[in-house]
Amino acid sequence: MKLSELKEGDRAEVTSVGAEAPVRRRLMDMGLIRGTELEVLRFAPLGDPIEIGYKGLLLTMRLKEAEGITVKKLPVLENQEPAGGTLSRILNFRRG
Amino acid sequence: MAAMKEIRVALTGNPNAGKSSLFNVLTGSHQRVGNFPGVTIEKHEGYIDYKDVRITVVDLPGTYSLTPYSPEEIVTRRYIIDEKPDVVVNVIDGTNLERNLLLTAQLMEMEVELLVALNMIDEVEDKGISIDTDQLEKLLGCHIVPTSARRKQGLDDLLDHIVSISDGHIEVRKNKMTFSPVIEAAAGKISELLGRERELESANHRWMAIKLLESDREVYSRVKQYPVWVKVELALQEAIMECQRLNSTDPEALITEDRYAFVRGAMQECVRQPRASRASVSDYIDMVVLNRVLGLPVFFVVVWAIFQLTFTLGAPLMEGLAFLFSLLARSLGPMLPNALLRSILVDGVIAGVGSVVVYLPNIVLLFIGLSFLEASGYMARAAFVIDKVMHRFGLHGKSFIPMVTGFGCSIPAIMATRTLKSRSDRLATIMTIPFMSCGAKLPVYVLLAGAFFPPAMAANVMFGIYFLGIVVGLWTAWMLKSTVLKSDSEPFVMELPPYRWPTFASVVFQARMKALMYLKKAGTLILLAVMAIWAASNFPHSRDLDARLEREKMRIEASADSPALKSAELLRVNSKAQADQLEYSVAGRIGKIIEPLIRPIGFDWRIGISLVTGVVSKEVVVSTLGTIFSIGRSDSAAGGLTSILRSDPGFSMATALSLMVFVLLYIPCIATLGVMKKEIGSWRPVLLYTGYVLAIAWSASFITYRIALLIR
Ligand SMILES: Nc1nc2c(ncn2[C@@H]2O[C@H](COP(=O)(O)OP(=O)(O)OP(=O)(O)O)[C@@H](O)[C@H]2O)c(=O)[nH]1
Ligand SMILES: [Mg+2]
Numbered sequence: 135m136k137l138s139e140l141k142e143g144d145r146a147e148v149t150s151v152g153a154e155a156p157v158r159r160r161l162m163d164m165g166l167i168r169g170t171e172l173e174v175l176r177f178a179p180l181g182d183p184i185e186i187g188y189k190g191l192l193l194t195m196r197l198k199e200a201e202g203i204t205v206k207k208l209p210v211l212e213n214q215e216p217a218g219g220t221l222s223r224i225l226n227f228r229r230g
Numbered sequence: 231m232a233a234m235k236e237i238r239v240a241l242t243g244n245p246n247a248g249k250s251s252l253f254n255v256l257t258g259s260h261q262r263v264g265n266f267p268g269v270t271i272e273k274h275e276g277y278i279d280y281k282d283v284r285i286t287v288v289d290l291p292g293t294y295s296l297t298p299y300s301p302e303e304i305v306t307r308r309y310i311i312d313e314k315p316d317v318v319v320n321v322i323d324g325t326n327l328e329r330n331l332l333l334t335a336q337l338m339e340m341e342v343e344l345l346v347a348l349n350m351i352d353e354v355e356d357k358g359i360s361i362d363t364d365q366l367e368k369l370l371g372c373h374i375v376p377t378s379a380r381r382k383q384g385l386d387d388l389l390d391h392i393v394s395i396s397d398g399h400i401e402v403r404k405n406k407m408t409f410s411p412v413i414e415a416a417a418g419k420i421s422e423l424l425g426r427e428r429e430l431e432s433a434n435h436r437w438m439a440i441k442l443l444e445s446d447r448e449v450y451s452r453v454k455q456y457p458v459w460v461k462v463e464l465a466l467q468e469a470i471m472e473c474q475r476l477n478s479t480d481p482e483a484l485i486t487e488d489r490y491a492f493v494r495g496a497m498q499e500c501v502r503q504p505r506a507s508r509a510s511v512s513d514y515i516d517m518v519v520l521n522r523v524l525g526l527p528v529f530f531v532v533v534w535a536i537f538q539l540t541f542t543l544g545a546p547l548m549e550g551l552a553f554l555f556s557l558l559a560r561s562l563g564p565m566l567p568n569a570l571l572r573s574i575l576v577d578g579v580i581a582g583v584g585s586v587v588v589y590l591p592n593i594v595l596l597f598i599g600l601s602f603l604e605a606s607g608y609m610a611r612a613a614f615v616i617d618k619v620m621h622r623f624g625l626h627g628k629s630f631i632p633m634v635t636g637f638g639c640s641i642p643a644i645m646a647t648r649t650l651k652s653r654s655d656r657l658a659t660i661m662t663i664p665f666m667s668c669g670a671k672l673p674v675y676v677l678l679a680g681a682f683f684p685p686a687m688a689a690n691v692m693f694g695i696y697f698l699g700i701v702v703g704l705w706t707a708w709m710l711k712s713t714v715l716k717s718d719s720e721p722f723v724m725e726l727p728p729y730r731w732p733t734f735a736s737v738v739f740q741a742r743m744k745a746l747m748y749l750k751k752a753g754t755l756i757l758l759a760v761m762a763i764w765a766a767s768n769f770p771h772s773r774d775l776d777a778r779l780e781r782e783k784m785r786i787e788a789s790a791d792s793p794a795l796k797s798a799e800l801l802r803v804n805s806k807a808q809a810d811q812l813e814y815s816v817a818g819r820i821g822k823i824i825e826p827l828i829r830p831i832g833f834d835w836r837i838g839i840s841l842v843t844g845v846v847s848k849e850v851v852v853s854t855l856g857t858i859f860s861i862g863r864s865d866s867a868a869g870g871l872t873s874i875l876r877s878d879p880g881f882s883m884a885t886a887l888s889l890m891v892f893v894l895l896y897i898p899c900i901a902t903l904g905v906m907k908k909e910i911g912s913w914r915p916v917l918l919y920t921g922y923v924l925a926i927a928w929s930a931s932f933i934t935y936r937i938a939l940l941i942r
Contacts, residue, residue, distance in 0.1 A: 156651070163332065167490055168487060181618070183627070195721070196621075
């Protein structure tokens with residue numbers, strides 16, 4: 135599946151980076167390569183771009199760019215609290 | 231004294247690794263530093279004399295890899311390849327080793343005299359990360375010096391190493407990266423082919439071969455010129471097929487993966503990170519600031535707060551300064567017997583330059599606010615939050631960063647657009663920047679809003695003006711992008727840096743620098759403009775008017791009125807004579823020519839003259855108003871420019887609003903036009919743009935003026 139199809143809080147592993155040539159290059163230079171495990175941290179207030187976290191790095195990109203990255207969804211960890219616990223739950227207006 | 235040895239050292243590394251900070255503490259320079267990627271866009275040189283060696287240090291734009299992506303990154307690679315510095319210092323962010331070492335791996339491949347500065351060692355220690363530098367040195371084959379630009383740690387150690395490397399006391403072992411067998415085989419074959427080409431004899435064949443496998447455009451076009459290309463191309467195609475067959479990917483990706491494998495191996499051996507179990511402070515802040523619901527409101531509140539701070543906090547300070555100047559004018563006036571000299575000093579210098587200097591507090595506060603945005607790490611986040619909106623208008627989230635810089639000054643902002651890759655996005659962004667109201671326009675608003683609106687409203691009026699600028703800027707961009715600058719949108723990929731507190735020392739320093747720069751401008755450019763305006767509004771001198779004044783004076787003296795009436799009458803004819811003289815002067819004549827053009831938007835010829843002079847620099851609008859409006863006003867020194875304008879028949883709230891809108895939108899200052907020309911490459915678009923902004927400014931002012939008249 136594509137990175138752009140993931141939901142907030144999902145974890146996934148990159149299976150291939152296939153965006154257009156220069157973007158692809160940039161994404162790989164930022165450490166997004168096959169096998170990278172990442173977490174979708176959030177979408178911007180207007181729904182685009184997306185922010186992901188991996189290897190202690192915070193990266194943002196438009197959904198258009200995220201479409202070029204194929205990922206394999208990883209199971210949610212058993213004891214995985216949403217990063218930030220209570221605060222994050224309070225602020226997550228949508229999920230109530 | 232013996233001639234000093236001279237060496238050149240280049241600072242390279244990922245964006246935001248602290249190169250410029252390190253450069254500043256090493257050389258005592260003041261290059262711009264900010265907590266977001268892409269602050270430095272040009273190379274800067276500085277030097278330091280250390281142990282009888284003159285070390286020229288070159289600060290380069292940050293780059294994620296040596297295959298350049300945006301214009302400013304090309305500078306870096308060209309410098310390393312073409313200028314061959316004696317030592318290349320790779321500045322790496324110790325808290326982000328994995329990504330930073332990827333560039334190190336690429337520098338290793340270039341076989342340069344490499345030295346690693348493990349920067350941000352203070353943050354590394356705070357986070358409890360332990361790095362075995364001895365082991366890492368062995369793996370990388372070059373020396374590693376821990377540094378902290380913020381705490382000024384490890385600087386001497388770094389300089390010692392630089393000197394020793396250039397002396398040959400320390401040898402850089404230049405370890406070779408080993409890639410996957412497919413790549414190694416292809417690289418061996420291609421570099422052997424390249425070696426046969428006589429013209430390429432001195433080049434680094436292996437490096438070129440790897441770059442060709444990475445589809446590097448520059449190396450491609452270089453090799454294409456030679457007959458050997460035919461064979462090289464075949465070898466490349468073969469490699470691509472082999473790579474697909476054996477590793478089910480392409481050489482470019484495989485090479486990057488190999489580098490990462492190397493880096494990760496090194497990390498596993500040398501780095502111990504504590505398991506990050508809890509969210510960091512940065513994460514907590516982001517939960518609020520980037521929140522789906524709160525994100526946009528937070529953004530608007532932040533921007534609004536900066537302007538509120540600039541105006542509200544600045545107002546009492548400004549009034550204090552204004553009081554001092556009026557005191558000066560009042561006490562100096564009577565001490566000067568010569569009327570001409572008194573006019574130069576009181577009407578010219580004090581009224582003109584003084585009227586600009588009083589806004590020093592506002593300017594400094596504005597810049598403190600902006601530098602807080604830049605240093606805290608919010609800037610990149612704001613770009614993330616606002617990207618979608620910018621995209622609607624054909625711009626880019628990254629366009630937002632230069633636009634904010636533009637609230638300070640258009641010149642660095644226009645240069646900062648170099649971080650945008652696509653030319654059409656760059657041009658569109660450049661065209662929006664002059665609408666982002668710069669610091670030089672601030673005095674105009676503070677003066678006019680302060681004079682014609684109650685204090686509680688003034689800050690909001692100003693905010694409205696800024697907002698109008700943003701709207702017109704975005705509209706301009708949208709228009710350009712949907713007509714002449716049509717193109718695919720540039721991709722948006724941006725890293726968010728961790729939040730950092732700006733150090734108190736750096737804020738104070740910044741504020742002092744800005745204050746000095748502003749005063750220097752007031753004492754040079756603006757003083758000059760003021761003198762010119764004073765001269766233009768006093769000469770040529772009309773003898774007829776003098777004679778008429780004398781006649782009227784005599785008539786009044788001879789009349790039978792009471793002494794009180796006489797002196798009032800005298801004051802009146804004096805003012806009248808001065809006003810007539812002003813109209814007779816060069817300034818008056820020029821003003822009269824343009825007056826018909828600006829009458830419909832509510833300006834008389836005196837405002838017209840200030841607008842013409844304002845093209846030099848926008849503060850000059852205020853200083854010219856100060857000079858021209860105080861001529862012929864006996865009370866000129868009393869209440870400052872604010873009260874003069876309030877009581878002048880040529881000014882009303884509608885005029886003030888219209889003037890603010892006009893100053894916001896009309897021709898950028900000369901220096902900005904120059905930089906626009908330099909960045910765009912030719913005058914034609916700049917001239918067209920100038921015509922466009924004039925038309926926009928006139929129309930917007932017309933509408934404003936007419937509506938304001940109706941409301942009143
Ligand atoms: N804690 C800490 N912060 C640092 C250190 N060096 C730099 N910084 C901060 O890191 C941020 C980036 O610094 P810059 O010097 O602008 O980085 P740069 O490498 O020149 O960045 P570009 O010009 O964008 O390539 C700033 O907020 C600095 O204050 C350090 O040694 N310790
Ligand atoms: Mg820099």
